[in-house]
Amino acid sequence: xxxxxxITKRDHSKLFGQNC
Numbered sequence: 177x178x179x180x181x182x183i184t185k186r187d188h189s190k191l192f193g194q195n196c
Contacts, residue, residue: 183191
């Protein structure tokens, strides 16, 4: 998938922050 890419810790925090 093209959407598969490396995400930085900052992006990870953003994704998890919304998911929490």
